[in-house]
Amino acid sequence: MIESPGRATKKLLRVLDGEAIGPPPVWLMRQAGRYLPEYRALRTKAASFLEFCYNPKLAVEATLQPIERFGFDAAILFSDILVVPDAFGQKVSFESGHGPRLTPITDRDDFAKLRETIDLDRLSPVFETITRVKQALPSHVALIGFCGAPWTVASYMIAGHGTPDQMPARLFAYRHRALFQDLIDLLVTGSIDYLEQQVVAGVEAVQIFDSWGGVLPADEFERWCLQPVKAIIAGLRSRCPGVKVIAFPRGAGSHLVDFAGRTGADALGLDTAVVPVWAAECVEVGTVLQGNLDPLALLAGGQCLGEAVKQIKTAFVGRPHIFNLGHGILPETPIAHVEALLAQLREEA
Ligand code: 1CP
Secondary structure (H helix, E strand, C coil): CCCCCHHHHHHHHHCCCCCCCCCCCCCCCCCCCCCCHHHHHHHCCCCCCHHHHCHHHHHHCCCCCCCCHCCCCCEECCCCCCHHHCCCCCEEEECCCCCCEEEECHHHHHHCCCCCCCCCCCHHHHHHHHHHHHCCCCCCCCEEEECCCCCHHHHHHHHHCCCCCCHHHHHHHHHHHHHHHHHHHHHHHHHHHHHHHHHHCCEEEEEEEEECHHHCCCCHHHHHHHHHHHHHHHHHHHHCCCCCCEECCCCCHHHHHHHHHHHHCCCCCCCCCCCCCHHHHHHCCCCCCEEECCHHHHHHHHHEEEEEEHHHHHHHHCCEEEEEECCCCCCCCCCCHHHCCCHHHCCCC
C-alpha cells in the first residue's frame, strides 16, 4: 500500500482499495482536451503537440483545467501514449487533423534503430509535470498516470499512423513473430521503467490503455495483450508495491471476466459496448469496475444521457465502481452535458 496523508479523503483511491461508494467517484477518459475552450486556447501556445506534452507549464495547466472546471475525483496526467515510441528514438509527430505520424517499423533493421532502453531523460518533463500537478491538486483529488499497452503502442509503431482495424500490426505479428515479440518485450520493459518513474514522481494509480486489443482472435489476444499487460503489472509491482493499476482492454468482450485476475490489475475499465449488468454479475468479484457511458450519449445529452447514466449507476450499486466513459470524450461534446452528467451523478446518492 502506498500511504499518503490524503488517501482516506480520496474517493477514487478508496474505491480502488475495494470500497463501494455511492455516488461513485468520477473522471472521464480524455477529460483534458479539445472540448474545453481553455484547452484550445492553451494548445496554441506550443508549436507542436509533442512540445505541448513535454512543456511542464502547459501540461500542468492542461491536467488541472478539467479539475478546476468540473471538480472530478481524479486528474489524469496530460501526455500521450506515443511519448513512449518517441523515447525509444522513433520519429513521432502529430499533424493537426491527421493524428499521429511515426516512421514505421517494417523490418529488423528498423527495429535495431530503436534504443535498447527507454530514454527516461527525454521523458523528464513528464515527471516534472506530475510532481507539479501533485502539489497543485486539491487533497481529495487523486492523480492517475498512464501508458499505452504494448499491443496498442506497437500498432502505431508498425503502421506509422492510426488505422481503423490495426491490420498492419496484425499482419506483421503473423509474418514476423519473433521480431514482433521482441518489439512487445521492449515495450514491456520500457513501460515498467516509465510507469515506475511516474509513481516516483507522484501518481497514485496508473491506467494501461489497450485501445486496440478488441480486434484480435483469442490466441493473439492472449499473447499480445494479456501477457504483456500482466508482465508490466508484475514488473511495476515488484518496484512499487501496492500501486493501483486500472487496465482498459477496449473491446476485450468475454476476456473481461477474468482479465483483472489473470493480469493482476486492481480495476477494469469497461468499454462502451459492455452491458453494465453483465459486467456487474460476471466479472470476477474483487475487481473494481470503471466505466462505461457511451461518449456519444454524453455528446447527445438530454433524455438519452439521463437514462444511460441511471442504468450504469444502478447496475453497479454495491460493487466498487468508478464512473467514467466507455472511451474518450469527443471534441464536439457540449460542456453543459458534462455538467448535467455530474449533477445527476451527485444528486442521486
Ligand atoms: O490537441 C490535440 O488536438 C491533440 C489531441 C490529443 C490529445 C488531447 C492527442 C493526440 N492525445 C491527447 C491526450 C491524451 N491521449 C491523453 C491525455 C489525458 C486525458 O485523458 O485527459 C491520453 C490518456 C491519451 C491516450 C491515447 N492517445 C490513446 C489511448 C486512449 C484512447 O483514446 O483510445 C491513444 C490511442 C492515443 C493516440 C492518439 N493521440 C492523439 C490522437 C488523436 C490519438 C488517436 C489516433 C488514432 O488512432 O486515430
